[in-house]
Amino acid sequence: MRLQGKTAFITAAGQGIGRATAEALIREGASVTATDLNGDLLKGLKAAHAFALDVTDKVALTQAVHDTAPDILVNCSGIVHAGTILEATDQDFDTAMNLNVRPHMQAIQAALPGMIDRGHGAIVNIASVCSSVMGLPNRFIYGTSKAATIGLTKQVAADFVGQGIRCNAIAPGTVDSPSLHERLRASGDYDAAMTAFVARQPMGRIGQAQEIADLVVYLSSDESRYMTGQCVCIDGGMTI
Ligand code: NAD
Helix, strand or coil, rough: CCCCCEEECCCCCCHHHHHHHHHHHHHCCCEEEEEECHHHHCCCCCCEEEEEEEEEEEHHHHHHHHCCCCCCCCCCCCCCCEEECCCCCHHHHHHHHHHHCHHHHHHHHHHHHHHHHCCCCEEECCCEEEECCCCCCCCCHHHHHHHHHHHHHHHHHHHHHCCCCCEEEEEEEECCCHHHHHHHHHHHCCCHHHHHHHHHHCCCCEEEEHHHHHHHHHHHHHCCCCCCEEEEECCCCCCC
16 A cells, blocks of 8 residues: 555546546555546545535636645546647647646645645656657647646746645556547548557557556656656657
8 A cells, every 4th residue: 555644636537547547546555536527536535525616617626726735636638639730720739728727727726735735745647658758640739738737747846846735647559448439430431540549559558547546656656756847758659
């Protein structure tokens, strides 16, 4: 139980990477506050607290984080838009930044003062290999926003490294999740799209949410105490 005695707060914990992460943090002994836009998805989680929370609601988000006073903060919300820069609309750009970046800033703003007072805090932001790490076709808005997630991570790490705060990002490759299956269906040819996604992963398969959750546990725990400001790729070899 690597997180015994720690309090954790996680956004977008209803399914996929967020759900697997909430389960892993609970398994490791943390007292977890799990939140998601869709509160029904949180049913069955053995979290200390689980409730519906829209991360675009700044007041609700910052209040919930402040009330939790977390030692561990996991920012998991994110949305994928398809298209190149030529298809990008201001509205989609704003939607992506409002889910993939702004709530992370606001949640960290709410968590940091308490973390600094207690002298420790671990923040983990879920980014993507599609970011400043690498470009991928048809992911202009997504990759731009996830690059901002990584930049935000490094800025927080640089500013608070002397006060016991660690802030790291995770850049997954393609991971099995409900929204991935939606994207495959939306392509019009599910099987061809899945084959193409698998083909870009040298290990010959897409990732499992549990594999990302294991890395969140590591970055949240004292095992990674000498690590901050990093973006760790976990991608089946996609970025070798
Ligand atoms: P998902 O996309 O299947 O689920 C997303 C969850 O976010 C849902 O439970 C949904 O209800 C919740 N959500 C949506 N809008 C919300 C809001 N406004 N407030 C709070 N919650 C909201 O899960 P996933 O695919 O595992 O993605 C999780 C994170 O991992 C995202 O940041 C995503 O960009 C990132 N990621 C995913 C992959 C992948 O291949 N699945 C790869 C790299 C990075």
